[in-house]
Every structure is written in C-alpha cells, then in structure tokens.
Amino acid sequence: MEFLRLSIHQTNAQIGIQTQLAGQDIHSRAGDLSIQQPPAKVEMESPAGELEIDSSEAWAALGKGPHLEWLNSIYSQSKSVALQAIAKMVEDGNRMAQITNHQNAFADLAQDVYQRKNPIEYAGEPSYFNVKVHYQSHSPIINIEPQKAEIQYSPNKPEVQYNPGSVDVYVKQKNAIDIQVSQYDWYK
Known part of the structure; x- marks a missing residue:
C-alpha cells in the first residue's frame, strides 16, 4: 500500500x-590672555629727627660758661672757703702758741704760704659725661595704594x-x- x-x-x-x-x-x-600689573603707588615721608646737645656743663668745667653761673659757683664756695680760712688761722695760731715745740713755727708757716693752693675752684671737674646728647627719631610715614591687575581673556x-x-x-x-x-x- x-x-x-x-x-x-x-x-x-x-x-x-x-x-x-x-x-x-x-x-x-x-x-x-593678557595680564598687566600697574605698579603700586608708594609715598614715603621721613621727618628729620631732633638732636639736642647740651654742653653747658662742659663749658662750666672749662671755666668758660655763662658769667652769671660762674659767679654763682664762686659765691656758693665762699662760705666754706671762709670757714676753712678761719680754721686754718686757728690752727696756725695754735702752732705759734706752742712754745715747747723746738721747730720754728714762723718759718714753717712762711714756707706753707708758697705751697698753699687757692681754695676756690674756678673750673668744674672734667668728664665725658659733661656733654649731654639726646636724639629723638621720628617714624617714617608710608602710604601704599595698591593697583588692581588688568586681566583680559578672549576665548x-x-x-x-x-x-x-x-x-x-x-x-x-x-x-x-x-x-x-x-x-x-x-x-x-
């Protein structure tokens, strides 16, 4: 099939x-890109310092100071000089009154006259510190004005x-x- x-x-x-x-x-x-930086504006002022020199004590020590001060210095010494002179006279009188002393008191006193120094000081004591120096400085004055940068950019x-x-x-x-x-x- x-x-x-x-x-x-x-x-x-x-x-x-x-x-x-x-x-x-x-x-x-x-x-x-363009960048420009202008410089800052700076103003400076420096005031001068002040210098003071006082040499009056140095001149007084040399005996060449102002006349009135020189006379005052002598006048202030006169009382003590007078008292010293009186004390010296008393001492000399006591020496002459000592009869028991075998030395010649009159000759010694005559010799002392030539060796005596003047008791009045006409000049002062010399020293480095007689001249006074004073200096005062002043701080400078500074003004600064900053400037902005100029930036230009073109993409x-x-x-x-x-x-x-x-x-x-x-x-x-x-x-x-x-x-x-x-x-x-x-x-x-």
Missing part, C-alpha cells in the same frame, strides 16, 4: 548588520568635526519553507 508523505523543510531568515562607528574630532586653541571657539556613523541592515539569507509530497511505501 502506498501512502503519501508530506515533508516540510524550513530555512530561517538571517539578517546581517554592518555598522561603522561615528567619529568626532575636537581641536581647541588656547584663549588669548577661542573649539573646532568640532563630526563624522556620522552608519548602520547597514540587509537580509543575509531569506527565509523559505519547502513543502513536498512524496510517495511512501509502507512495505518497502
């Missing part, structure tokens, strides 16, 4: 995809180039169905 046989064969479709990536080129030049536009990509879609293999009817012998 002969039967009919149905054969179905299917072929699947295949899709092919081919892509090309997009590209991008960017070039950016540096911007133009440059970037150069952008775009290369688009592509996608190519195509049928690589078509789909198909093959249907065949054939004879089939069961006993064969």
